[in-house]
Amino acid sequence: MAVWQGRSGRKSTGAKLRRIVKKHKREMGNSPVETHLTDSVKIKILRGRGGSKKVKLERTNYANVFNQETKTCKKVTITNVIDNVANKHYIRRNVVTKGAIVETEMGKAKVTSRPGQDGIVNAILIKE
Template structure:
């Protein structure tokens, strides 16, 4: 079944809403990229509405980590995912999403970018 991101057919009261028009292509959705920690770097370029491009990062083991104390940003290797509030099963599968806590060479960092839509992993170093 296709992923559809249009309005719901039900109101908050539970009443059914009869659509005045059919489903449109602009309401179509896509499955999430679910960026994983891997030695291979894999990107996917997708054309979006209005001829825009979206870079989906599918696999990577690098992140741009910003150290707030020293005001320095470095490209470091990501070893694994420690915590992910989006889905508890993402921790075991090493899936990075926005807000995930990752283990890097510099220490623990929190992902601030959206790797599945931005195509890059940006993070801020956490102070212990």
């Protein structure tokens, strides 16, 4: 599904605006990718403007967790989404976004990356 990110077709008064230039493909956007917590990993690679690649993470079951005390990073599995400040319904649906608090093998961790746009889940271990 494409989203057109151009000017509105109406003025603030409600009057219709005449289109001066036509719509262009470069003005289109994409619908957001909500990274779900499942048993498998699914990555979507999209072509960006200029031939660049965009990596979007659709499903995952692991995260790179950084421990600040020992200064080490370890790849661990995510068991559950505990809290998500982006949307309260994401907790029930197990959607991982930036700022979400997840339960891992090492303990609770806060997600610092944007999985739907970066294609990876990076997190920092929370002291308890």
